[in-house]
Amino acid sequence: MNNTFDIKRFCRLVWHDVRSCPKEYITSGLSLALTFSPLMVLSQQLLGNDYTHGTFYRLVLMIGMVTWWALMVPSNVYPNMGNKKRGIYFAMLPATKAEKHASIATVMVLMAVVLTAIGLTVDVLLTAVHLPGYTKYFWQSQTFQLIDLPMVVGSVLAFLGPVFGMIWANTLTKNNLRLTMMVLMFLWMIGMLYAPPLFFDGKPQAYWIVIAVEVAVTLFLLWLSRWRMDHMTY
Amino acid sequence: MIEIRNLDFSYKKSPVFSNINLSLPEGSIYGLLGENGVGKTTLLKLICGLLRPKHGTVSVDGLTAHDRLPEMLQRIVILPDEVSLPDNSTPQRYVNELMPFYPNFAQGTFLHLMQELEVEPDRKFREMSFGQQKKSLIAATLSLGTDYVLFDEPTNGLDIPSKAQFRAILSRRFEERNTIIISTHQVKDVENLIDPIVILSNSGVLLDASVQRIQQKLFFEYGGEQRPDALYSEMQPGGFLNVIPNTTGEESQLNIEALFNAVLRNKNIIREIGLTPNPSPREKGAAADKETNMSNQ
Known part of the structure; x- marks a missing residue:
């Protein structure tokens, strides 16, 4: 029996987590889509492509929505890991704490990737049917042409930080504190998603300052969530 | 162990x-x-x-x-007193999720136990009473092969x-x-x-202690008078149940409730007759400290 990180067991755990609550994923995804899609379509019609970065911000808004969904749903899928009653099931699953930690993060990232792909497909379809305001495909946006490595890295980190922050928040036993942490993570993520584009007209080296902050925060939240999972009791 | x-x-x-x-x-x-x-x-x-x-x-x-x-x-597996189950899940789905992690899990045993306990494996937890949920979990727990x-x-x-x-x-x-x-x-x-x-x-x-050892050391007398030397007495239909030290070596039928009450009321005697595990040197030290503190008070 391998008591260290075992890749087969890890895959089993990811599969277990993905299929354990499909209904939560579907219902919350649909409710979020129904809430935000009209807003997105409306804002696109108002801003259109006359606004310099309109198409690009449409993309940012969509990805922001999808990633937020990907972050929020696991708090239902891993219902209160810190809960004395409900957390026992997860704690007693025969896998290492590292595998459990990594599996939650993987599920969150996987969900975000899958949902982003779906969101982009919908965006392309809306543009293809010439929905008012949707005159350009997202890759035709002027700003999209300017995407560079620091921006991609910054966006990935903007998501990874909250992933670990949410894992940590899910282990908290006090609901108020957990909710507060989730709101803070949300604000952080939105802020970080918007930060790199804001520097487009400014100094490019500012990217790296943002990225350095993101790296520091992500590493801290990774350590914090891992430490918490190691020391959780029921 | x-x-x-x-x-x-x-x-x-x-x-x-x-x-x-x-x-x-x-x-x-x-x-x-x-x-x-x-x-x-x-x-x-x-x-x-x-x-x-x-x-x-x-x-x-x-x-x-x-x-x-x-x-x-x-x-190792634990079945807690209070359980929180996913409402929309079923016992079968529940064990399906656990199955890959327990190599000795036996689906046949699970189904057999569910049948014996008269619970349908494909019925949703939310449609079950607390007792039925508990029975499902007992069947699942015993099927894991731990x-x-x-x-x-x-x-x-x-x-x-x-x-x-x-x-x-x-x-x-x-x-x-x-x-x-x-x-x-x-x-x-x-x-x-x-x-x-x-x-x-x-x-x-x-x-x-094992039941046999308890029976060797304690005698459970049913239906007699209340005995002054009893470690515990309880009135029952037909007379008293007395728990007394077993001096004859005769075996009697164990009554766990009476044993429990006798043990709680006679901690020192129970220790003296050898039903309490021997204290470690550290335990002896702690007990001595306690006694010293009490005498100081």
Whole structure:
């Protein structure tokens, strides 16, 4: 029996987590889509492509929505890991704490990737049917042409930080504190998603300052969530 | 084998255990008894690593419990008193999710037990009563094929026929390699099933002995007069039940409730007649300190 990180067991755990609550994923995804899609379509019609970065911000808004969904749903899928009653099931699953930690993060990232792909497909379809305001495909946006490595890295980190922050928040036993942490993570993520584009007209080296902050925060939240999972009791 | 050595545990400032020592070799169905709040559930959680001792060690087959290594988690399962199940799931789906993690899981056993306990494996948990949910979990727990099974108040919520079924299933499915620990207040439900018996109190382990040893040391006299030398007496239809030290060597039928009350009221006598595990040198030291403090007061 391998008591260290075992890749087969890890895959089993990811599969277990993905299929354990499909209904939560579907219902919350649909409710979020129904809430935000009209807003997105409306804002696109108002801003259109006359606004310099309109198409690009449409993309940012969509990805922001999808990633937020990907972050929020696991708090239902891993219902209160810190809960004395409900957390026992997860704690007693025969896998290492590292595998459990990594599996939650993987599920969150996987969900975000899958949902982003779906969101982009919908965006392309809306543009293809010439929905008012949707005159350009997202890759035709002027700003999209300017995407560079620091921006991609910054966006990935903007998501990874909250992933670990949410894992940590899910282990908290006090609901108020957990909710507060989730709101803070949300604000952080939105802020970080918007930060790199804001520097487009400014100094490019500012990217790296943002990225350095993101790296520091992500590493801290990774350590914090891992430490918490190691020391959780029921 | 479950080994508990010099265990200290407290919830913030409320001490629960101080210097507990206990060895639970495999091959028995242990009955873990104690008054409310003495820490029976806490001890079960410590054994399966859900809690971390302040001092001392708890190990399962030599593996430190609170590390919760996969090797240990594959060998041990706990069925808590209160469970929270996903409403939309079914018992079959529940075990399907667990199955890949337990190599000894037996689907046939699960279905057989579900049938015996008269619960449909494909019925949603939300459509079940608490008792039916409990029966589903008992079936799932016993199908996982773990060596160690910890039950916390397993008969809570079960109807009378189900309690008998639970006893029958446990007796039938019990194997030499297994260790089952049942923590309960409903001693009547598990009478004739648990052996050895462990009684906990705030001061530690009051009794840890097999039924045979208890019967050698204590005599349960039914239907007589109340005896002045009884460790415990209780009026019953047809006379008194007296628990007295066994001086003749004659064997009597064990009454666990009476035993429990006798042990709680006569801790020193129980220790003197050898039903309490021998204290470790550290325990002796702690007891001596306690006595000194009391005499100083």
